[in-house]
Amino acid sequence: MKKILEGSRAIAETVRNIGIDVISAYPITPQTHIVEDLAKLKADGEADYEYIRTESEFAAMSVLIGAAATGARTYTATSSQGLLLMTEVLFNAAGMRLPIVMTDANRAISGPINIWNDQQDAVTMRDAGWIMLYGEDNQETCDLHILAYKIAEKCLIPVVVNLDGFVLTHTVEQVDIAEAKLIKKYLPAFKATEKLDVKNPLTFGAFVTPGQYMEIRQELHDDLRASKKVMAREMLDFKKIFGRKLSLVEYYGAKDADTVVVAMGSVLGTIKEAVDELNKVGKKVGVVKISSLRPFPAEELLKLIGSKKQILVIDKSVSLGEEGILSGEIRRSFYGQSKAKIVGAIMGLGGRDITKEMIKQTIVTAKKTNEQTIFVGK
Amino acid sequence: MKILLTAKPGTTSLVKTGNWRESHYPEIDHEKCIGCGQCELACPEGICFKTGEQNSKGKFFYEKDLDYCKGCGICAEVCPVKAITMREEKK
Numbered sequence: 001m002k003k004i005l006e007g008s009r010a011i012a013e014t015v016r017n018i019g020i021d022v023i024s025a026y027p028i029t030p031q032t033h034i035v036e037d038l039a040k041l042k043a044d045g046e047a048d049y050e051y052i053r054t055e056s057e058f059a060a061m062s063v064l065i066g067a068a069a070t071g072a073r074t075y076t077a078t079s080s081q082g083l084l085l086m087t088e089v090l091f092n093a094a095g096m097r098l099p100i101v102m103t104d105a106n107r108a109i110s111g112p113i114n115i116w117n118d119q120q121d122a123v124t125m126r127d128a129g130w131i132m133l134y135g136e137d138n139q140e141t142c143d144l145h146i147l148a149y150k151i152a153e154k155c156l157i158p159v160v161v162n163l164d165g166f167v168l169t170h171t172v173e174q175v176d177i178a179e180a181k182l183i184k185k186y187l188p189a190f191k192a193t194e195k196l197d198v199k200n201p202l203t204f205g206a207f208v209t210p211g212q213y214m215e216i217r218q219e220l221h222d223d224l225r226a227s228k229k230v231m232a233r234e235m236l237d238f239k240k241i242f243g244r245k246l247s248l249v250e251y252y253g254a255k256d257a258d259t260v261v262v263a264m265g266s267v268l269g270t271i272k273e274a275v276d277e278l279n280k281v282g283k284k285v286g287v288v289k290i291s292s293l294r295p296f297p298a299e300e301l302l303k304l305i306g307s308k309k310q311i312l313v314i315d316k317s318v319s320l321g322e323e324g325i326l327s328g329e330i331r332r333s334f335y336g337q338s339k340a341k342i343v344g345a346i347m348g349l350g351g352r353d354i355t356k357e358m359i360k361q362t363i364v365t366a367k368k369t370n371e372q373t374i375f376v377g378k
Numbered sequence: 379m380k381i382l383l384t385a386k387p388g389t390t391s392l393v394k395t396g397n398w399r400e401s402h403y404p405e406i407d408h409e410k411c412i413g414c415g416q417c418e419l420a421c422p423e424g425i426c427f428k429t430g431e432q433n434s435k436g437k438f439f440y441e442k443d444l445d446y447c448k449g450c451g452i453c454a455e456v457c458p459v460k461a462i463t464m465r466e467e468k469k
Contacts, residue, residue: 097379204384215381
């Protein structure tokens with residue numbers, strides 16, 4: 001049903017419709033409205049999940065590990081410092097192959113303390129073994145949540161769905177909220193092959209010696225890589241049932257572009273506007289949206305824009321002392337296989353606005369610069 | 379996912395953790411042993427055990443289980459009659 005509502009509310013209603021067994025969370029700006037709305041739905045008798053408000057994010061994720069091990073479908077949401085606090089547990093969730101789904105309302109990391117949006121928080125968990133998805137707008141973010149459960153439960157790998165804090169979580173726009181009945185058609189009930197059961201005791205997260213550890217880690221690595229194929233297939237299925245397109249990478253703009261901008265998240269809307277205006281005056285510019293940081297669509301990107309002259313990657317995060325996370329990913333994926341000049345622009349840290357004019361200007365700057373990474377603040 | 383990540387209860391003992399032992403293992407001189415059981419009490423891994431057999435002096439002597447011994451040497455330290463010697467292990 002189409003509704004005009006806040007991004008957080010849209011996610012909460014979608015999560016409720018997905019049919020969750022256990023939600024455990026701790027509030028943090030700008031994620032708060034999501035878990036507040038989920039608590040309210042439960043309190044108002046409009047949802048039947050167990051809602052556990054823990055004393056910290058570390059505990060929230062730990063509760064979900066226990067719940068997921070019993071075969072329950074689980075959910076949490078967090079942001080920034082909260083995500084950092086649960087880091088240790090995130091690695092365990094992936095290593096134990098529990099299909100937990102989490103929303104991360106992307107926010108800057110302290111210090112200095114800052115509650116506004118950038119994407120530094122989630123990239124710190126890039127190597128935790130989770131699938132990492134990024135929504136451009138509230139509709140896509142809601143849709144990615146439905147997809148997330150499908151992939152998580154098929155691949156037995158947890159999924160984090162990222163959306164830009166405030167920019168999306170606190171923005172009111174139209175979202176078609178998928179009905180529970182329709183979701184059920186796409187996403188059957190989760191049946192764990194192994195679960196905690198008092199009648200048939202099992203140890204989860206058992207200790208392993210050097211004799212077993214490596215193979216288990218390699219299997220997670222291999223399965224995470226293979227999840228890209230599963231995702232591509234599930235995205236097609238998603239369109240059949242919900243009528244909306246999801247994709248690992250999406251191209252927008254002039255077909256014969258020699259310059260391409262690459263980004264993740266809500267900034268894509270602004271970039272598309274800038275690209276439209278540049279295309280109108282005959283500039284050959286395009287933009288690529290990346291929806292998945294893990295698994296990374298390296299081959300897909302190479303096929304799509306490997307032959308371009310100039311690639312400008314806009315990052316709302318930075319591996320301090322080196323470069324933006326996304327530009328680094330693209331540089332390694334393109335190494336030896338593309339002649340494109342790749343420039344990474346760090347923009348929008350700590351909630352700094354990214355305007356159309358800044359993007360247009362940065363496209364020009366990127367052509368001239370000899371630097372691999374530039375900071376663009378105005 | 380093909381590797382089974384769960385374990386049945388009581389299966390820990392199937393993992394012979396003795397291969398973590400770094401360099402030394404205990405050797406018990408059965409003739410010197412007085413059967414006091416101090417080694418069994420002190421061992422953090424519970425690998426010193428009463429064999430039920432007697433030496434020439436009629437003492438029920440102790441033995442070690444190297445399948446789980448980590449080679450810490452506490453048994454040798456607490457033995458009141460120095461019946462336990464830590465020997466260098468060549469792997």
